Amino acid sequence: MSPTVELPRDLRQVLDAARTIDRRDACLQCRSRARTICAPVPAAAIDRLARLKLPPRRVPAGDQVYAEGAPCDEYFTVLQGWVALTTVHEDGGGVVLDYALPGDFFGFQGNSEGPRAQSAIAITPARLCPLPRQGVETLLQTDPLVSAHLAHLVAVHEARAHDHLVNSTARGARERVAHLLIELYFRQNHCLPHRPNEIIDLPLTLALIGETIGLTAVHVSRMLRRLREEGVIRFRRGKLEICDPYGLIGASGVEARPLADETTHQ
Amino acid sequence: MSPTVELPRDLRQVLDAARTIDRRDACLQCRSRARTICAPVPAAAIDRLARLKLPPRRVPAGDQVYAEGAPCDEYFTVLQGWVALTTVHEDGGGVVLDYALPGDFFGFQGNSEGPRAQSAIAITPARLCPLPRQGVETLLQTDPLVSAHLAHLVAVHEARAHDHLVNSTARGARERVAHLLIELYFRQNHCLPHRPNEIIDLPLTLALIGETIGLTAVHVSRMLRRLREEGVIRFRRGKLEICDPYGLIGASGVEARPLADETTHQ
DNA sequence: CGTACCTTTGAACGACATCAAAAGTTGTGG
DNA sequence: CCACAACTTTTGATGTCGTTCAAAGGTACG
Numbered sequence: 001m002s003p004t005v006e007l008p009r010d011l012r013q014v015l016d017a018a019r020t021i022d023r024r025d026a027c028l029q030c031r032s033r034a035r036t037i038c039a040p041v042p043a044a045a046i047d048r049l050a051r052l053k054l055p056p057r058r059v060p061a062g063d064q065v066y067a068e069g070a071p072c073d074e075y076f077t078v079l080q081g082w083v084a085l086t087t088v089h090e091d092g093g094g095v096v097l098d099y100a101l102p103g104d105f106f107g108f109q110g111n112s113e114g115p116r117a118q119s120a121i122a123i124t125p126a127r128l129c130p131l132p133r134q135g136v137e138t139l140l141q142t143d144p145l146v147s148a149h150l151a152h153l154v155a156v157h158e159a160r161a162h163d164h165l166v167n168s169t170a171r172g173a174r175e176r177v178a179h180l181l182i183e184l185y186f187r188q189n190h191c192l193p194h195r196p197n198e199i200i201d202l203p204l205t206l207a208l209i210g211e212t213i214g215l216t217a218v219h220v221s222r223m224l225r226r227l228r229e230e231g232v233i234r235f236r237r238g239k240l241e242i243c244d245p246y247g248l249i250g251a252s253g254v255e256a257r258p259l260a261d262e263t264t265h266q
Numbered sequence: 267m268s269p270t271v272e273l274p275r276d277l278r279q280v281l282d283a284a285r286t287i288d289r290r291d292a293c294l295q296c297r298s299r300a301r302t303i304c305a306p307v308p309a310a311a312i313d314r315l316a317r318l319k320l321p322p323r324r325v326p327a328g329d330q331v332y333a334e335g336a337p338c339d340e341y342f343t344v345l346q347g348w349v350a351l352t353t354v355h356e357d358g359g360g361v362v363l364d365y366a367l368p369g370d371f372f373g374f375q376g377n378s379e380g381p382r383a384q385s386a387i388a389i390t391p392a393r394l395c396p397l398p399r400q401g402v403e404t405l406l407q408t409d410p411l412v413s414a415h416l417a418h419l420v421a422v423h424e425a426r427a428h429d430h431l432v433n434s435t436a437r438g439a440r441e442r443v444a445h446l447l448i449e450l451y452f453r454q455n456h457c458l459p460h461r462p463n464e465i466i467d468l469p470l471t472l473a474l475i476g477e478t479i480g481l482t483a484v485h486v487s488r489m490l491r492r493l494r495e496e497g498v499i500r501f502r503r504g505k506l507e508i509c510d511p512y513g514l515i516g517a518s519g520v521e522a523r524p525l526a527d528e529t530t531h532q
Numbered sequence: 533c534g535t536a537c538c539t540t541t542g543a544a545c546g547a548c549a550t551c552a553a554a555a556g557t558t559g560t561g562g
Numbered sequence: 563c564c565a566c567a568a569c570t571t572t573t574g575a576t577g578t579c580g581t582t583c584a585a586a587g588g589t590a591c592g
Contacts, residue, residue: 087428089436090519097428110422117425140414147413148406154420156376159383161427162353162363168435169480170355173548206571214435219548221572237557237570253356439580471538485580487540503538503589539588549578556571562564 023050032129035103036077037136040149048139054130059083065120065128066107072116074130075107076100081126082203085118086211096212098160099123101187105153112137124203168214171253176213177223178252181233181240192254193245202240227251289316298395301369302343303402306415314409318401323394331386331394332373338382340396341373342366347392348469351384352477362478364426365389367453371419378403390469434480437519442479443489444518447499447506458520459511468506493517 027033027050028043038049056079059065065076065083076083083100097118100106109117112133140147167179185193185200206217206224215223227233232247233240242248293299293316294309304315322345325331331342331349342349349366363384366372375383378399406413433445451459451466472483472490481489493499498513499506508514 087432089432091436093436095432095436097431108417108421110418110420110425112418118428137414140417141410144407144410144413147410147417148403151374151406151413151417151420152376152378154376154417154424155374158420158424158427159376161424161431162384165363165427165431165434166353166355166361168431170357170359170361205569216549217571218550218573222548225572472540473538482581483539484541484582488580491540533592535590535592537588537590539586541586542584543582545580545582547578547580549576551576552574554572554574556569558567558569560565560567562566 020047020051023053026050027053030079030129032077032079032103036105037075037131037146037150037153038077040145041143048143049131052131052135052139054132057128057130059122059126059128061122061125063122065122065126066116068117068119069115072107072109072112072114073133075105075133075136076120076131077129078102078104078106079127079129081122081124083126083128084121084123084208086121087118094211095214096208098157098164099184099187099212105150108136108150108154123208164212173215173219174223174226174251175253176215177209177220178227178232178248179254180209180213181242182249182252182254185240185242192249193242196245197241197243198245199239199241201238202235203238286313286317289319292316293319296345296395298343298345298369302371303341303397303412303416303419304343306411307409314405315397318397318405320396320398323396325388325392325394327388327391329388331388331392332382334383334385335381338373338375338378338380339399341371341399341402342386342397343395344368344370344372345393345395347388347390349392349394350387350389350474352387353384360477361480362474364423364430365450365453365478371416374402374416374420389474430478439481439485440489440492440517441519442481443475443486444493444498444514445520446475446479447508448515448518448520451506451508458515459508462511463507463509464511465505465507467504468501469504 024047027038027046030038033039038046041049054074059081061081066072066074068087078100080102083104083106084096085098085100085106087095087097089095098106100120106120107116140150163183167176171179181202182192184202188200204212206220209215210217210220213220224233224235227248228235230244230247230251232244232251233242235241290313293304293312296304299305304312307315320340325347327347332338332340334353344366346368349370349372350362351364351366351372353361353363355361364372366386372386373382406416429449433442437445447468448458450468454466470478472486475481476483476486479486490499490501493514494501496510496513496517498510498517499508501507
């Protein structure tokens, strides 16, 4: 516990000012700024957001950021780590709706007064930048650049959900797995894989992959084996080696038109 | 062709003014206004949108409103009829991503400069209110109420896509069909069915239903027969009779928490 | 009245699920 | 450093749900 001694007012003001500068600097140096809700805020005006934000939060792997049904009073930007957005189906089965990767903004929902429609779970140790809902909502009502940008951002999320929907309903198991791997590669690197034998982080269990694309972990294991035997990939303990990038792209059924990139809209 | 005779300037001004008033009146009387992008615009300021909009467009059943890959230069509000938003999978199979019903706003996408990511097809004769993209985008940049509202609207669409995703991957065929029927009932009536033997419009073919929930038309037929034999529904040529509403809700696996309602956010 | 499309039904097949068990991996505490 | 418990991954055998193929009614529309 820090001492609760009352500071003289002038000293407190100095401290507050210093804190504001700290926050502004943190925002200015933030590597996620270009991709999250802050993107349209010019550097000169970053205080509008810097003043709003709560202190960065560390979430251990496996912990919930928020739970389905809880009140929705914070939105988040991912600074580090992976977060899974999941829903629990009545029969006990979980479904992964999406992943939030570094730079992604998540937690926003249409009915912002209502309960959360999904849970957010850190699947690696994560560092998040929380924004209070109320503050963001009033910012949205006054700053058209931010709210217009947010509308586009959410539309990109919607497009991803649609992509996900096509992938999960209109393709076979091997294609689904390949497509997911491509998507997650793309979201980390903002391009499709092209260099042979490239190794990327993929901190997912087979169970998670299965819940993302509507398969059982057992069947995902079989599909990964098949892709391995075809010389396309090797997956082991959180690392994915893409031995044959074009083979993987072919297996995924992705055409020339690449996946939507959050950084290129507008 | 109307005569191209040059009118005297003062007469033209009178005509323009009359046209503006016509448009404003049409907006003020529009039954969709409360639900679409115009909702946050107060009646007094409706000219901002009325001036923007293009003349209402009629689209015959079966015609495309726009095609996947085409440039995205208009957004739409549905005034009458049903529109299906679809994507064509490389192997020729179509997928229905969502339906736009009267009052729904559609055609907005995150990457507004890029090609359309989906096709829109009128599945009944439809009447649409088109808005030019450019005009809406500048309106979004200047009017925070409109853009904040749009962000929430799109987030509701995203939530529906997630719901759709859960439905298509985590449930059995009978549940999927029942769930879709419930969802479409809800979107027309803004409540769950409760009165026995109620009859609603459902202008869908079995093939469309199948493409929406990831089944073949053949199997949809079997599931509808099963539900009919269970005394839950009767479906025939565009009309759905919900004989046993609670039976249908039970079959769909929907819990107490009802579907998200677009009209109740904020 | 005939054509085109939608729906229904049956039979056989296949993809993925389920069940079960073993092998590998991680983390924990002695 | 080792031993043990919890979890993840792999593999096989079997079962089932939904697809595919095929053909016969229905229904709308010109």
